[in-house]
Amino acid sequence: MDNEILNQYLEEYKLRFNEIGPKEIFKWRAVKCFQDNWDINSEDFRAMFTLSLNKSKIFLDTQNSLSLTMMEEYNLVFPEDIRSLFLNLFNEELDLNLRIESFKFNIERLNDGLFNSKKKSYHDHRTIISYLTLKYPEKYFFYKFNDLKKFCAYFNLDKPTAGKIENVFKFQQICKSIRQIIEKDVFLISFHKKRLSLDCYLDNNLNILTQDFVHAIAYRLSEISNINNNINEIVTSKINNFVDNVNFEGRFINFLENNLENKKLGDLGEQWVIKFEQTKLENAGFHDLAKKVEHSSVLKGDGLGYDIKSYDLNQNQIFIEVKTTRGDKYSTFYISRNELERSKHEKDNYYLYRVYNYSDDKLQAKLLCLKGDLSNVCSVANEYIVNLNTLI
DSSP, rough: OOOHHHHHHHHHHHHHHHHHHHGTTTHHHHHHHHHHHTTTTTTSSHHHHHTTTTTHHHHHHSOOEEEEEEHHHHHHHHHHHHHHHHHTOOOOOOHEEEEHHHHHHHHHHHHHHHHHTTSSSOOOHHHHHHHHHHHHHTTOOOHHHHHHHHHHHTTTTTOOTOOHHHHHHHHHHHHHHHHHHHOHHHHHHHHHEEEOOOSOOOOOOOHHHOOOOOOOOIIHHHHHHHHHHTTEEEEOOOOOOOSSOOOOBBBOOSSSSSSSEEEEEEHHHHHHHHHHHHHHHHTTTTTTHTTBOOHHHHHHBBTTOOOOOOOOHHHHEEEEEEESSSSSSOOEEEEEHHHHHHHHHHHTEEEEEEOOOOEEETEEEEEEEESOOOOOGGSSSSEEEEOOGTOO
């Protein structure tokens, strides 16, 4: 697993935490509800089961699966059989592989006896590991095959085959490795704990947070992964004019926008990014750093190789070049020689912010971030055409 790419994802995850966080909070609520109500020895097993899984319906009953609905059907007829299946499944002294396969086999047997194979049980490995995670959230991770499949594709790992129980163990191992990185990130942990309300489970060993991050890589941060997967594709240069010496002194020369309309749009985009950066830092509690965000291209002029000086969520200084369009992210744009060279000099702290779908009326936009050395997407020149359509 490429830890450098993983850390880029982690930075983007933190950057967009306020956007992503609320969308998955139901998992912590589902675990809390289960932990508060589960009692395998309850006299009324069926009622206890329904109450315990009350907040799990959102991910156990989906467009493609009705596992919880089917379990409620089984509980109407076979509550004691279901109790026995969960007693076995939750017995940590038994082999995990055998527990999962035994549960799956016996659910299918009950389903066939009740519906004569006219209905699906919807109890696949994802559902069964969900039960285990609800019961033992400090040991297991919520599992989705598509999360594993996309993660493996992004990190060039062996492609998993659907339906194999080995996928469950592979996903658990991946999450354990990533958790070792997450548990060292005090800022992410701080953001995470702030979003948890009293009806949420406090995952002290960060298993649910780890799975949330993996899911974000697979779905929420997919644009970044596409760039990383295609970063070696060279973008055709506009001007073949090699320059040996680069001077980073600020000077008031407009290299690229040669008309007032484009200059105005560029300024608006930079103002939007300044507000974005200040809000990011304010939300993280770095109020002093938020005040230090600098519009460098205005204060010092063009030629610096970046527009804005800000800070990441580890309080490191970063340099941001902003490219704005009212169109989509695939619209062609240009970078200068100085911007390219600055990205090389500051590769660990340099970001190109592609601001797209910018709306003058609403002052809204979308943002795509590209971190690091830009030389892999540019030929040597004074100006470079960058077409994200070749990267994404």
